[in-house]
Amino acid sequence: MAKQISEGRKGAYYAGMVLMGIGGLMFLSVFITGAMNFGNFDNFESDARSSMFRAIGGMVLLFIGGAVRGIGAAGLAGSGVVLDPEKARSELEPYSRMAGGMIKDAIDESDIKLGSEPEKVIMIKCRECGKLNKEDSKFCQECGKEL
Template structure:
């Protein structure tokens, strides 16, 4: 009989709530609904709202009282809206039903944004250009009632991840529009990252404000080109470094290609060796022309070589080896060829 009595009291106690609090053990929860399903809140219960939290009571789908950080005893004096909605009289002391939502008002930092695909812009120097942009921002809950009405509703738990996609889309739209209208050349983007960031702060504050959120920080960290476009730009920079001389640029490209070609590339073996030899011969010809500017005159052909004068040869009387007429001794047998004059 005693066990039944204890079990009955435990069941009754489980149906009533005497302490309402939320200890956030996550890193991205914006809104948390305190579990009150099939349970009633005792009049005189404790409500704990920690720093960086706010709490909202909802009665029959209608927002009632909002609580700032603090420790509250739930009595009619501390629940003016709930008292009005439920028509409580002074000194009302019965359990009641309500939903309790906690809102995390701390700042959420280092939230990332970036362009999922390159953005095509008209650049004043390069013409049509595709760029990528990346950055981060921080935000927090500013108006819990608006957050609840606009985005979280009655969900048990609403996280940052659920609103991030919407915010990223808004950032990319604002960023693309601003950069396109600014007409700033791509080569000057790095010097204007701070200006880009500041220009987008106010539009994004208004965007987040429509959800009851506050934008605390916003940064454009990097604006870059896709790898294939960067390669073309690097080639252009290399050509500019040698004064735009196409001949010099070609020689520069050949010199860079020789080591890779000599390795054999994907073909390997003889094919790679042949390519390396061909490039080596081409580079040799280019270097020869560079060292002999006169060879490029007269249609680019070198002057014809003068024929050598014929040499008179004499035969050694001992070993019959041919020697130049001026040789004094035969290098083969050492016989003296020119007699000393006495």
């Protein structure tokens, strides 16, 4: 249990959730008050302005909240804010442990492939002795027979 999600990240996650909640309510309230004031054009101009403000403010809060929550959940590197694959891996580590190491396995696997993929070598089998020879070789390494 060396690596755990830090308190700061947990805090960011919940703060993001709260921001998203407020943003969502602000956004929804536009429709609710819009429906309530339907047909009432006495304060049309100020209503429209407040609706605009709440709609845009709500969307901005939703957006920021979502971003903050994502950072809290996956860490700065893990959520792609900081491009640092090594850090991302360690920040996502708690999740890979939760998923029974499946994600970690996938990352490890992809690392191996990203590392040094051996070039595909085509070999020719000698018809006499069965020795595998390089594609461009003219004679068998083992028995000297022409390939």
